[in-house]
Amino acid sequence: MNASNAMTIVNSALNYLATLPQQNRIEVESQNSFTDRYSPVDHVSGSSVVMQQPAWNNNNWGYDTLAKPFGGGQLFLENSYAFLKNTGQWFLDPQAGRLYYKAPGGWVPGSHDVELPRLTSLLRISGSYGNPVRGLTFKGLRFEHTTWLTPGTSVGYANQQSGTFLPAAAPMPADFLTSCQSGCRQFEGARNGWAQAPAAIQVSAATGITFTGNTFAHLGQVALGIGNDADAHASGVGLGASSVTVDHNTFTEDSGAGIVVGGVRPDAHHPADPAMTDRDITLSYNTVSRVALDYREMAGILSTYVTHAVITHNDVADLTYDGVDVGWGWGANDPGGSQDYRNRGLYDFQPVYSTPNGRRRAS
Incomplete structure (x- = not known):
């Protein structure tokens, strides 16, 4: 440089x-x-x-x-x-x-199906905290071909x-x-403004939603986002997902994570409205392989601040980073805070919470 x-x-x-x-x-x-x-x-x-x-x-x-x-x-x-x-590399020239x-x-072009995705999401399920979307099931569908343009x-x-x-x-x-290559006080001030990559299929402010027997493939981003922060939802309403079941689905050949549940901003871990809480999410018997192909720091499955998340009997393999990640915040938002983050200066920009965050068993 x-x-x-x-x-x-x-x-x-x-x-x-x-x-x-x-x-x-x-x-x-x-x-x-x-x-x-x-x-x-x-x-x-x-x-x-x-x-x-x-x-x-x-x-x-x-x-x-x-x-x-x-x-x-x-x-x-x-x-x-x-x-x-x-071999296998490609380049798109929009001007030409x-x-x-x-x-x-x-290789014979006419014998292959070549797709150029233009949509940035395929399905958006979102109501309001007072009137969430209710009782939908998606079964035996193929969700394919999206793009995400922000990185460019x-x-x-x-x-x-x-x-x-x-x-x-x-x-x-x-x-x-020189001064902020292993953290610094001002960087901590930006932490609560981190954004989440959006998903091709987005679920927020919704309850009683089921995905079963579907395939999520060839997606240029996270495949399925459940109750992420508002910035990751095209509806502008984030969080608030409850009683969502994702069972016996296949996630493969996607640019981002297979499934991301929960948000990372303050309303995710200490919601201003209890209806924002992500709760009772079940991820079971899914196959997640060859995802995070372009954004290689993503896990196959991530669950952040969720009350009663059940992640069971999933086949997660052939990934670029982690398989299944549970939790977020590195203790910074737990009751009493973290001495490490106190030393970093985080609490100059946010409170030291005295109440539990949303990552816990159902009460």
Whole structure:
């Protein structure tokens, strides 16, 4: 890096980057210890790769950053026609209306089904806290073919683990590239504004919902989101999912997690309205394999703050990160708080809670 908004090319073999068209569609991806970050390029000038903001700054402060990953740190340049090298790679040029694919020998286009997803969600189930959607069953359906466009915008994907990311610029110290590579006080001030990646099928403010015998495949994001924060729901209403059963379904070939239940913001763990509580969620006998293919820091199944979550007899395999994750907050929102987060300065920005959070057995 030569500045807070750029990288310097030190390998002359990469000088050709300055000659490429549509440089603002190129993306930097960094696969780190527990984050998988995407930051789009603005332009390339000489040996300087200038990045789009706020994605670049947001990806370079906090923990496990693009600049100083805790582990891993594989860095990739993606999304240019010039990068097509290996069989199976593809590039979409919207301006030209063309999709390029590096095909294997003997591949005949007419004998294959090629899909270009345009929808960012397929199904949105959401009422209100006072009048939730009730009593729906979805059985034997195939949910396929969505996209998620945010990582390619100036917001990027300033990933913080398990599908959460920084959605906007936040106040940060001027010297964040040195002072905030393993956390800092101002970073704690941004923590409660983390966003969740949206799902293709979204359930919030709903009760008595069942998914059984369905297939969730070829989705460009999280497959099924149940009671996530409002920012992850196109309806604008988050949380409030109860008595939801997901049984004997298949999740495969998806860009994000298979199933994400619960939110991460304050109303998820200490809801202002009891009707916001996610409760009585059953995930049973599902097959979850080859998900999180593009956002590799996501688990097959994640449950955050849920009252009475039952996760049983699921076959979870062939994943890029964790299989099944339960919980969120690392003790910061438990009664009495966490000394670690007290040392970090989190409680300068939020209360030390004296009451239990939503992650517990039913009362």
